[in-house]
Amino acid sequence: MKIEGVYFSYGRRNEIFRGFDCELHGGKTVLLGPNGAGKSTLFRIMAGILKPSAGRVVLPDSPGPVSPSRSQVALMPQDVPPIPGLRVDEQVAYSGWLAGLSRRDAQSRAVEVLAAVNLSDKASSRASRLSGGQLRRVGLAQALAVNPQVLLLDEPTAGLDPAQRHSFREVLKSVPSGDQVVVVSTHLVDDIEDLYDRVVVMNEGCVIFTGTPDEFINLSEPGPNRAERSYLGLVGSERT
Ligand SMILES: Nc1ncnc2c1ncn2[C@@H]1O[C@H](COP(=O)(O)OP(=O)(O)OP(=O)(O)O)[C@@H](O)[C@H]1O
Known part of the structure; x- marks a missing residue:
């Protein structure tokens, strides 16, 4: 997937992207x-x-620029609304x-993806009765149900307790x-070698690093909290 020359502002003054470029490959980034x-x-x-004011998003295997539809790109938002x-199974099937x-x-498909996210036992529960961590897994199941070319998970472990975070990472x-x-997208850098194939770091609307987890870790000297030090070396220690 390629993002080419994207410009985007919220309103007239709040410019977020000014010619943003990024290429994302198959696998987990x-x-x-x-x-x-x-x-x-x-x-x-x-x-x-959101529609950029200029530039385009090009999907894999598409001959040209396309307007991403729900079935090509699935986004799991930060808050998954029941x-x-x-x-639960109805929400996923929907x-x-x-x-x-x-x-x-x-x-x-809902039965399959609920099994994949370890939620088969909650299939008949009301989604509104689930915990935050369980709802995130419903959100992931909803995204997987679409079987998209591109799956985007926005801070899927934010606000979860350590046990729920662990369980989500295993899933x-x-x-x-x-x-x-x-x-x-996440603020957690401690387990990136385990989970991901690629690392992309953004700051102020620009990509400032892309590489493998090894290349990212190797940005800092060996020692404790190495991934965190690599990250802080890129974005500056006052900005976490
Ligand atoms: N709906 C909106 N209207 C106006 N400005 C917005 C809106 N959403 C985000 N912004 C602004 O755009 C900028 C980028 O926000 P965005 O949420 O994309 O950043 P982020 O990297 O996801 O941040 P976080 O890690 O805190 O979730 C911020 O300055 C934010 O205040």
Whole structure:
């Protein structure tokens, strides 16, 4: 997936991207950057929710620029809203149906993806009765139900307790990506070698690093908290 020459502003004054370029490959990429760097805005542009004033988003295997539709790019937002009155399996199937699956296919896909995120036992519960960590997994299941070319997870572990964070990371680890482009924005740098194939660091609307987790770690001297030191070396220690 390529993001080419993207310009975007919120209103007239708040310019976030000025000719932003980035290429994302199949596999799992972690997107790092300080608060306000533009990660969520980039995700919304990639998902077609926000429209850049110039530039384009090009999807893999597409001959030219395309307008990303729900079935090509799935975005799991920071807060996954439970749909009032729906059971977990219904909420997940609804996403598949919205992406164009038949009702029956959406239901069987929901069963598969709920198993993939370890939530089969909650399939019949009301989504509104789940914990924050369980709801994130519903959100991931909803995104997987679409079987998108590009899967974007916006800070999927923010606000979770350590046990829920661990459980979410295990689920993420087990999700096969292959040719699928999976991009996860996070502020957690401690486990990137385990989970990701590529690292992209953004600051003030620009990409300031891309490379493998090894290349990222090797930006700093060996020792404790090496990934964190690499990150702080890139973005400056006062900005976390
Ligand atoms: N709906 C909006 N209207 C106006 N400005 C916005 C809006 N959403 C984000 N911004 C601004 O755009 C900039 C980038 O925000 P964005 O949420 O994309 O950053 P981020 O890297 O995802 O940050 P965080 O790590 O805190 O989630 C920030 O200055 C933010 O205040």
